[in-house]
Amino acid sequence: MNLKRILMGTFVTAVASSAFAQTVASGLITQLSTNGTTFTYDIDLDNIGSTGIQTFWFSWVPGSNFMPDMPTGITQPAGWTDSVTSGGGFAIQWKTSGGLAAGNPLDGFQFTSVDSLATLEGNSQGNPILTATVYSGQPFSGTSDQFVVRPAPEPASWLALAGLAIAGIVVRRRRAVDARR
Numbered sequence: 146m147n148l149k150r151i152l153m154g155t156f157v158t159a160v161a162s163s164a165f166a167q168t169v170a171s172g173l174i175t176q177l178s179t180n181g182t183t184f185t186y187d188i189d190l191d192n193i194g195s196t197g198i199q200t201f202w203f204s205w206v207p208g209s210n211f212m213p214d215m216p217t218g219i220t221q222p223a224g225w226t227d228s229v230t231s232g233g234g235f236a237i238q239w240k241t242s243g244g245l246a247a248g249n250p251l252d253g254f255q256f257t258s259v260d261s262l263a264t265l266e267g268n269s270q271g272n273p274i275l276t277a278t279v280y281s282g283q284p285f286s287g288t289s290d291q292f293v294v295r296p297a298p299e300p301a302s303w304l305a306l307a308g309l310a311i312a313g314i315v316v317r318r319r320r321a322v323d324a325r326r
Contacts (some may be wrong), residue, residue, distance in 0.1 A: 165323070168281045169194030170201075172294035176262050177255070181252065184261055188254040188294060190279075196288055197244035200280035201225075201254065204265075205236035206291055211269040211276060212236060218257035225254075234269055240283060262296060 171191055176187045178244040192198050204211040212235040219227045225241045237256060245251050258265075265274050281287030 166196045166281075166288060167194045168196045168198065168279060168288040169291045169292075169293050170198060170279045170290050171292055172203075172232075172277055173297050174262075174275065174294045175297040179261075183257050185257045186255060186262075186265075187248055187252060187254040190254060190325055191250040192245045192247055192279075194290065195247050196281040196321070199242065199244045199282050199287070200238065200240045200278075201245075202230075202236060202238045202278045202280075202284070203254070203294065204234070204274055204276065205230065205238070206272065206278055207285075209270050209272065210236040210270060211274040212260060212282065213264065213274075214259050215257045215270065216256040218255070219254065220255045222251055222253040238284065240309045243302055244281075252282060261292050307326040 170190060173189045175187050175189070177187050179185070188203065190198070190201055190266060194296045208233055211228050215231070215235045216229060216237055219229070221239050223225050224243050228238050230236045230238055231244075235269065239254055267274055273293045275296075276291065277294050278289055278291045280289045
């Protein structure tokens, strides 16, 4: 009887653990440079789930590639490999055998394209071009998540936000001084 309970408890724990394991990611794309006709991008991938990530497939969902033009100059973090997929558009698949551990970010997913950031922020086949899919295992294995990579704020945006913050501090101090009078 005791062995039966132990086995049942082990089974329930294993099923519950796998049911709660979640692959969840987010990403941020930054334009690093341009020469007027080509653009170099860097993607920071953030594993915000509870499982590792072994596959990061950018501009893709199963059966659809979204980038209008073939990316070139693809680089990746140490231990990762890349390949371009095509058919109706293009996508970049990065994979590793080690994986990105849960709760960790990783940058260095880079590529060059003739597509501007404004183009990449558009849609293809009814989906955002910046759509990505991650898998906890190799492509098509393990748990997965689909998300849209966000463009990083431009430096001018950060400066504008900093200016607003400073203006807010000045107004707040003036009110504090007036309140003391």
